Amino acid sequence: IPRVANYLGRTQMGTGGAPPRSQIRDILLQENKDRNGPKDYEPTKTEIRRREAILAKWINRHDITAVFSPQCSKTMSILPSTLGPHICTPCRLVPKIKSFQNALHREEGTIKPKCTPHEYQNPLLGGVYLKHNDIAELVKKVRRFGNEMFLEFAKRASKGRYEGMKVLTGLIETAMVVEDRQNRGKGLQNMHYPIETDQFMITLALTSTRAYNLIQQELGGRTLRSVKYIFLTYLFDQ
Known part of the structure; x- marks a missing residue:
């Protein structure tokens, strides 16, 4: 759906479409009466948030940049000959919700919030933002402009803003070298890796071979046998 990425970039809420919390409080008070x-009786924050989740008309998934209906079927039967994306009926009705349409077309304010309340925070994005400078702005740009994020990254890298992130820049350099070798029909044997990247990959391999295999499929990297050999050589040299 167009504008979904923009909408998710403006909100950290996990749901949408529920009445304001002040109105939910009044509903709970009336029910108690x-x-x-x-x-x-005074409704607690937990009660209000729980009712808010029940009254939500759609669910925000920031990790995959998508919006679902709370009644999403999750699985559905389709004909083998059916082509294209398959959307269940409840999710297909979400774009027709008036409040959802308003949320999509709402213009972003000029005042940036200084903090996000805990209950609105997205732990996945928050963890990344805390570890790396400028990542929040880059994520926002890639949601809006797609490939322009890479141009923005290149511009910042040329100004030296990522000189301290040796692992990150090393991984990017490795990916470029791998692509060049593959385009020339060459194998990935006898590759030389940046020291910081090599250390990161070896540490990852010793921590989780499964995670290492996933990255190795993309970047090449050393074989697990080579990693073990280097590690054992290092131990015996100490």
């Missing part, structure tokens, strides 16, 4: 509950 209708069932003759305690006169001093």
Whole structure:
């Protein structure tokens, strides 16, 4: 759906379409009154958030830049000859929700918030933002402009803003070398890797061979046998 990336870039909420929390509080108070509950009853934040999740009309998935219906079928039967993406009926109805349309077309404000309340935070993005400078702005750009993110990264790299991120720049350099060798029909044997990248890859291999294999498929990298040989050689040299 067009504009979904922009919308998800503006909000950290995991859901959308629910009434304002002040209105949800009034609903809970009225329900308590209708069932003759305690006169001093005051809805807790947990109760309000729980009801907010129940009343939500759509679910935001920032990790895959997508929006789903709370009633998403998750699985569906299709004909083998059917082509194209398959969307269940509840998810297909989300773009027709008036509040969702308003959220998509709402213009971004000029004032940037200084912090995000804990309940609105996205832990996946937050962890990345805390570890790397400028990543938040880059993620925002790639959501909006796609390949322009790489141009922005190149511009910043040329100014030396990533000189301290030797592992990151080394991985990018390795990816470029691998592509060049593959385009020339050459194998990936006897490659020379940046020291910081080599150390990172070896540490990763010793920590999780499965994770290392995933990265090695993309960047080439040393074989696990070579990594073990280097590690054992280092131990015996100590």
